[in-house]
Amino acid sequence: MGETLIKVVNLKKYFPIRGIFFAKAKVKAVDGVTFEIRRGETLGLVGESGCGKTTTGRLILRLLKPTAGHVYFEGKDVFKLKGEELKKFRRKAQIILQDPYTSLNPRMTIFEIINEALEVHKIKVPDKEEFIVSWLRKVGLEKHHLYRYPHEFSGGQRQRIAIVRALIINPEFVVLDEPTSALDVSVQAQILNMLKDFQREMNLTYLFISHDLGIVKYMSTRIAVMYLGKIVELAPAEELFEKPLHPYSQMLLASIPIPDPEYALKKPKVEVYGEPPSPINPPPGCRFHPRCIRALDICSREEPPFVEVEREHYVACWLYAKR
Amino acid sequence: MTTFPARKVIEVKDLHVHFFTYAGVVKAISGVSFEIYEGETFCLVGETGCGKSVTSRALTRLIESPGRIVKGQIIFYRDSGPVDIMTLSEEELREIRGREIAYIFQDPTASLDPLYTVGYQIAETMVAHKTADWKTAFRKAISILKSVIMPDPEKRVKNYPHELSGGMRQRVVIGISLSNKPKLLIADEPTTNLDVTIQAQILDLLRKLKKDEQMTLLLITHNMGVVAEMCTRVAVMYAGKIVEIGPVMEIFKNPLHPYTKGLLKAVPNPLSKIEKLESIPGTVPNLIYPPPGCRFHPRCKYMMEVCRSKEPPLVEVSEGHKVACWLYVK
Numbered sequence: 001m002g003e004t005l006i007k008v009v010n011l012k013k014y015f016p017i018r019g020i021f022f023a024k025a026k027v028k029a030v031d032g033v034t035f036e037i038r039r040g041e042t043l044g045l046v047g048e049s050g051c052g053k054t055t056t057g058r059l060i061l062r063l064l065k066p067t068a069g070h071v072y073f074e075g076k077d078v079f080k081l082k083g084e085e086l087k088k089f090r091r092k093a094q095i096i097l098q099d100p101y102t103s104l105n106p107r108m109t110i111f112e113i114i115n116e117a118l119e120v121h122k123i124k125v126p127d128k129e130e131f132i133v134s135w136l137r138k139v140g141l142e143k144h145h146l147y148r149y150p151h152e153f154s155g156g157q158r159q160r161i162a163i164v165r166a167l168i169i170n171p172e173f174v175v176l177d178e179p180t181s182a183l184d185v186s187v188q189a190q191i192l193n194m195l196k197d198f199q200r201e202m203n204l205t206y207l208f209i210s211h212d213l214g215i216v217k218y219m220s221t222r223i224a225v226m227y228l229g230k231i232v233e234l235a236p237a238e239e240l241f242e243k244p245l246h247p248y249s250q251m252l253l254a255s256i257p258i259p260d261p262e263y264a265l266k267k268p269k270v271e272v273y274g275e276p277p278s279p280i281n282p283p284p285g286c287r288f289h290p291r292c293i294r295a296l297d298i299c300s301r302e303e304p305p306f307v308e309v310e311r312e313h314y315v316a317c318w319l320y321a322k323r
Numbered sequence: 324m325t326t327f328p329a330r331k332v333i334e335v336k337d338l339h340v341h342f343f344t345y346a347g348v349v350k351a352i353s354g355v356s357f358e359i360y361e362g363e364t365f366c367l368v369g370e371t372g373c374g375k376s377v378t379s380r381a382l383t384r385l386i387e388s389p390g391r392i393v394k395g396q397i398i399f400y401r402d403s404g405p406v407d408i409m410t411l412s413e414e415e416l417r418e419i420r421g422r423e424i425a426y427i428f429q430d431p432t433a434s435l436d437p438l439y440t441v442g443y444q445i446a447e448t449m450v451a452h453k454t455a456d457w458k459t460a461f462r463k464a465i466s467i468l469k470s471v472i473m474p475d476p477e478k479r480v481k482n483y484p485h486e487l488s489g490g491m492r493q494r495v496v497i498g499i500s501l502s503n504k505p506k507l508l509i510a511d512e513p514t515t516n517l518d519v520t521i522q523a524q525i526l527d528l529l530r531k532l533k534k535d536e537q538m539t540l541l542l543i544t545h546n547m548g549v550v551a552e553m554c555t556r557v558a559v560m561y562a563g564k565i566v567e568i569g570p571v572m573e574i575f576k577n578p579l580h581p582y583t584k585g586l587l588k589a590v591p592n593p594l595s596k597i598e599k600l601e602s603i604p605g606t607v608p609n610l611i612y613p614p615p616g617c618r619f620h621p622r623c624k625y626m627m628e629v630c631r632s633k634e635p636p637l638v639e640v641s642e643g644h645k646v647a648c649w650l651y652v653k
Contacts, residue, residue, distance in 0.1 A: 048520060
């Protein structure tokens with residue numbers, strides 16, 4: 001087990017919905033999540049839309065201010081960093097976003113885009129152009145791409161440029177927010193393999209956010225499942241798929257269409273129904289209870305605690321906690 | 324289940340669709356031929372730009388300028404006999420669209436009119452095709468919502484689209500498409516925009532409705548998992564052509580075309596332990612200047628000399644399993 005790089009403690013983020021004079025209601029996007037990310041691992045964060053995974057990623061990088069809770073990076077409170085310390089954090093913690101079509105400034109050349117990263121973090125190299133070209137070559141691009149504009153590249157190529165921009169400054173931690181969702185399957189594999197190679201070479205730590213469970217399993221060491229602003233299960237990747245404990249995890253895994261027609265015929269039928277309720281008015285007690293076939297009485301009254309059921313396998317469910 | 328002998332619902336012969344743009348002529352579809360039989364679920368699978376969506380829209384000539392169907396026949400086997408869609412008038416086509424051939428598209432929000440209740444929109448489909456009058460149609464709308472497993476149908480029928488979630492909107496769209504009991508339902512990426520648990524429910528619903536209504540389903544998707552779970556036969560498309568076609572079990576167990584093999588290896592199967600995902604090098608070609616010969620040859624590790632200059636024909640390798648690749652032509 002590696003050392004703890006990031007520690008998230010009871011993190012909350014509520015977004016107010018503004019009425020005419022005051023906030024009518026609050027969207028409880030992230031409602032008390034606690035976990036840690038260890039150096040060198042990839043923590044996968046999965047869940048469907050509205051579960052809070054993207055917001056969690058942004059909070060960890062201090063791209064959003066939390067409503068409550070703490071994030072510790074290398075032991076320091078991220079939200080209390082100032083001046084030089086804050087600048088250092090920004091270099092060490094980077095992000096790669098989902099949409100390659102909006103994450104690169106269309107009015108800057110590739111050189112300018114990547115050079116900007118070097119300048120902002122005051123990274124001095126003897127020959128900037130050569131240095132940037134060497135990085136472009138690492139992702140399969142060429143010197144002649146340097147002075148072109150983003151629109152001249154395909155989605156997959158733009159994502160490679162975004163990867164260079166994030167990694168050329170030598171970060172320690174990268175949030176990958178659905179990095180391949182907008183790409184074709186064949187290109188996706190190229191990008192994922194590239195990310196894995198870089199992780200090995202540079203000893204990077206990843207937070208991999210995705211709704212695609214197949215990819216998350218391929219990329220992650222451990223996986224956290226989120227539902228309506230809370231983490232419902234956290235386990236090593238293989239373990240989560242072999243033995244999902246939380247009824248929501250079970251429903252999620254049963255929903256994935258498997259690319260194997262033989263298996264599709266004999267797949268055990270797991271009841272999948274209902275839709276996630278609104279994060280403005282989450283149900284009382286366990287948020288999943290209205291959709292849960294195994295719901296007990298207590299589930300509608302009290303929120304279950306997040307307990308370690310087996311080594312490294314945590315679950316927030318009354319079926320496994322002492323009542 | 325196909326009845327014996329299997330009857331055709333639609334047959335496409337040598338279809339060519341071009342888009343005449345300022346940048347040049349995009350040969351979106353170049354010589355696509357296939358048949359769909361009654362009762363089956365036929366899948367068109369491929370990545371962006373392969374032409375699967377354009378093919379599905381071409382079936383009822385839903386191609387708008389700058390696109391044009393430049394060649395080919397589309398034989399639709401109506402109850403009254405076969406007709407070539409290419410020869411019908413706009414009036415005759417409008418009778419078929421929405422009635423005998425219905426569509427479900429990817430974005431349910433774009434498919435629904437935000438200014439009318441969903442009940443109105445379901446009823447409108449029936450009235451427009453003269454299968455019911457307004458009074459009957461409104462009554463039927465509730466039972467249609469029940470058949471698409473909409474929770475609380477009596478209440479939902481009076482809702483506007485924005486009051487429904489994405490999954491519910493897609494159910495409404497499915498309800499609208501089925502209201503006139505079509506012979507062929509064309510679903511173009513019907514669950515791509517939906518969450519995975521909702522996707523599973525919608526696919527389940529389509530399977531159930533197909534059985535209940537004895538419909539034929541043409542499903543367009545890029546997701547191999549959806550293909551495996553839903554389809555009886557599959558056609559794999561690449562750069563405007565069909566590269567392989569066959570029964571679903573065959574295609575997955577015994578893929579022949581290098582592109583099909585590559586595609587299957589690039590998709591992570593969450594059930595198995597994958598050491599490394601294999602990717603297909605290169606990118607999809609520009610269809611204004613497609614590569615000569617086999618369009619996949621620049622990315623193919625089995626490429627031979629002939630692949631560079633001559634297009635491979637679609638040959639039958641085993642029962643129902645055809646492939647367009649020089650590796651299999653004697």
